[in-house]
Amino acid sequence: MEKIAIFPGSFDPITCGHKSIILRAIPLFDKIIVAIGKNALKSTYFDLDTRKKMIEATFADHKTVVIQSYTGLTIDFCKQVNAQFLLRGLRTSADFEFERSIGQINKQMNPDVETVFLLTQPEHTALNSSIVRDILRHKGNVDQFVPKEILPFLK
Amino acid sequence: MEKIAIFPGSFDPITCGHKSIILRAIPLFDKIIVAIGKNALKSTYFDLDTRKKMIEATFADHKTVVIQSYTGLTIDFCKQVNAQFLLRGLRTSADFEFERSIGQINKQMNPDVETVFLLTQPEHTALNSSIVRDILRHKGNVDQFVPKEILPFLK
Amino acid sequence: MEKIAIFPGSFDPITCGHKSIILRAIPLFDKIIVAIGKNALKSTYFDLDTRKKMIEATFADHKTVVIQSYTGLTIDFCKQVNAQFLLRGLRTSADFEFERSIGQINKQMNPDVETVFLLTQPEHTALNSSIVRDILRHKGNVDQFVPKEILPFLK
Amino acid sequence: MEKIAIFPGSFDPITCGHKSIILRAIPLFDKIIVAIGKNALKSTYFDLDTRKKMIEATFADHKTVVIQSYTGLTIDFCKQVNAQFLLRGLRTSADFEFERSIGQINKQMNPDVETVFLLTQPEHTALNSSIVRDILRHKGNVDQFVPKEILPFLK
C-alpha cells in the first residue's frame, strides 16, 4: 500500500522550519501532501494562491511532495485523500502539549490515521510564520528565516 | 532502500506502552529492531535473556519486528545495522524535553539518522517500566500494564 | 459548616471531561455550584439558556449539583454564595501553569477560598469545549466527547 | 461516611510547604493521615521515630491530623485504612507531570481512591525536604523553611 502523509498548516508563509521537516520526511513516505487549510474566518497575510506558489517553488525538485488546499476537519481530509499519516514538526514542549491534544482527538475520531512527529532543527526552534509576518510588517529582513525559493514572492 | 528503524530501551520489562508504539510503527518501516541496551553499570530486575524472550513472545506474529541487544552509543549501533531511523514514543512534555536533547545530539553525531516519534496512547501516558517493577516488588498486580504475552514470565 | 464548592466555566458546551470531574467531586462537597460565567464581550456557540439546560440534564440525578450563572470576578461570586472552595480539573502542564496563576491571585484577593484540583481522566486529557465546537462547526460527530444527556440539544 | 485522606511522603524532614498544605486541607476531610512511607532501600537523614515526632509536634493542636507509617504501595495502604482520598500539593509543572502519572496509575489500580490536589503557596514553591537537608548538612540556617515546632529537633 502506498504510504501517504499530509502535512497540514496555513503556511502564511512557509518557513525554513517547515521546509526542513518536509525534506527529512521524504524518505519515510511515498507521497507527502502539503495541505493548506482554508479558514473563512481568519484573514491571511498572503493570499491562498501566493502561498501555494511559494510551496511549489520550494519543492519544485521533489516529485513526491504535492500541494493541496482543503476546508473542514484535517482528519476528514486525510480520509478523502487516503492518507494514513499526519506529519508534524515539534519545536518546544508547549508545541508538544498542543500537538498531543490534537493528535489524541484525531486518533479518537479516526484510529486509522497515525500522527508522526519529527524534531525541528535547533536553529529553527524559535521560528514560526507569525514571527516572519511580524518582521515583514516592520520591513525587516527575513532572508535567514524562509526558503530562498520564496524570496522573489516577498519583493 | 529498505527502511530500518531501531527502537532502543532497556525493556525491564516491556510494557503495554512499548507494545502499542511498535505495533503502530509497523506500517511505517520494513524492519523494526527492538534494541536492548546493555549497560554494565546498571543492574536490572529481569536478566537480559528473560527480557529478550518477553519481547519475542510479544511480537511472535510480527515478522518485521526483530530483537537485538547492543553495547555502546545507540547512534553507533544504528550505523552498524544500517538503520536510518530511531523510533521513540512520547508521553509527557518532560519526556519531550529529554528526547529532544538526545535526538539533537544524535543528529549532530550522525545527520543520516532521523528520530521519528509516535504518541503514546492516553491510557498509557502514566506508564513506564520503573512503575511496573515497583508494583512487582510489592507483589501487586501488573496485568493491565504489560502485554498479556509476558504474563507467564512473571509467575 | 456546609462545604460548598463552585465549578466555574463557560460550558460552551459541557464535555465528558467536565462531567467526570464533577461526578468525582460529589463525595467531597455538600453542594457543588456549576457556575456559568457571563461575559458580555465574548459571543458563545450556545446561548446561556441552552448551556444551562444541558448541564441540568447531565446532573438531573445528582441533587447536590446545582447550576447558576454569574457576572463579575469568580472570587467575588464565591463570597456571594458562601463557597469556601473552587473546584478545577487539571489536564496538562500548560493547564497547570494557567490554573496556578489564577489560583494564587484568587488566594491573594480572598484567602478564605481554597482551590481544589482533581485530575482529568487520561482519555479526556485532550478534550475541551473549543475542540467540540470546532467539530460541530464542521458537522463532525461529537458523541464520544460530550455527555449523552446533551445529545438531544445538538440535533 | 467519614472522609479520610492520606498525605503520603517521607517527611525527611517536614517542611513549611507540607504544613501549609495539611492545614488548608483540614476543612475538607474528617481525618487526614500523614503517612510516612518506609523504604528499606533508601537511607534517610532523620530516623523514622524523629520524623514522626516532628510531625506530631507540628500538628499537636489539630485533632483530625494523625500520623502513621507504612510499607508497600501507597494505594494498598489507602484500602487498609479506608481512605477514599489521596492528598497532594502541587508546586511546579514538573511536579504536576510526575503527580499526574502517579495519580493515573493509582486510579487504574484502585478506582475508588481519588487524588485531591492543593496549590503550594508562592513563597514555598521552591522548597522541598532535599533542599532543607542540603542546608542542614552545610550547617546553614533553615528556620524560615521548616515549621517552628520542629526547631528543637534540629539542635
Next chain:
Amino acid sequence: MEKIAIFPGSFDPITCGHKSIILRAIPLFDKIIVAIGKNALKSTYFDLDTRKKMIEATFADHKTVVIQSYTGLTIDFCKQVNAQFLLRGLRTSADFEFERSIGQINKQMNPDVETVFLLTQPEHTALNSSIVRDILRHKGNVDQFVPKEILPFLK
C-alpha cells in the same frame, strides 16, 4: 562603554512584578530604558500618556531609569538607542518558552544584543497586566498588585 538595557513592554498598566525586576536590575546597568511598544493594531486600557506618567511616577527617585516609547521591531529600537542588552523577567516555564523564542530570533537578527533574564519574585509569579485590567474592569481592588505610586492614576 556605557551599559544600556531596554526593558520592553506595553505596561498597561505597570505592575509590582515589572517594578521589582527593574529595581533589581539597576545595579547591573548604567541606564535602563523602559520601552513602551506602540502597536497601532491593539487598543489599550490606559492611553500612552497615562502609561508613561505611571512609570515615571514609579521610578521618580531612580535617575538611571528612563522611559521612551517606540514603534517597529524591538531589536531595531535597541540599535537606535545603542542598547547592548534586553532585560526580561521570567515567571513561569510557559514564559520561558516564549522568551526563549523571542530571544533566539533577536540574537539571529542582531548578535550584538544579549537578552538578560531576572527571576520574578515568588509572590509576583501569578501577576500580569492583563489580570490587573480584568480586576479593574470588575471594580475590584488592585492595590496589592500595582506600585503604590500609580494608585492616584486609578481613581
Next chain:
Amino acid sequence: MEKIAIFPGSFDPITCGHKSIILRAIPLFDKIIVAIGKNALKSTYFDLDTRKKMIEATFADHKTVVIQSYTGLTIDFCKQVNAQFLLRGLRTSADFEFERSIGQINKQMNPDVETVFLLTQPEHTALNSSIVRDILRHKGNVDQFVPKEILPFLK
C-alpha cells in the same frame, strides 16, 4: 562598586555551552568567578586539577575570568568572595523550573545576591557535561561539543 559574578558548576568537563555563556557575560561584569563545587560524596570523571586546567586553558585570553573551587553552599561562597551576582545559563523549561527553585531559595537565604540568566544558544540546547562523559566513555568523538582548548586534555 566592582560587579562580581560567580558561575558555579562541576564542569566535568567544561562544554561549548558553558564557554558561550561565560563569553557573552564578560561585558556585563567586572569579574566572573568560574566556581567549581567540590562534593565529597560525588565521584567525577576528571579530577579537580584537570577540570581547573581545562577551564584556565579555555579562558587564557580573558583576564576578567578567574577560576576557584569551593565547598559548602554556593550562596555562602558568594558572600565569601563578595559576589553580588550568580550567573546561570538556561537551556530548556526543565532547566528553568530547577533554576527557579534554586534561585528563589538563594534569594531567601541572601537577598543581596541576584541570579542573572543568559540563554544557551540553540545549537547547544541539547548539550551537557553528562552527555559528553557518556560519549567519552564509549570512545566517541566529542570535538564539536567541547571548547577546542580542552582537546589536549582528552587524549
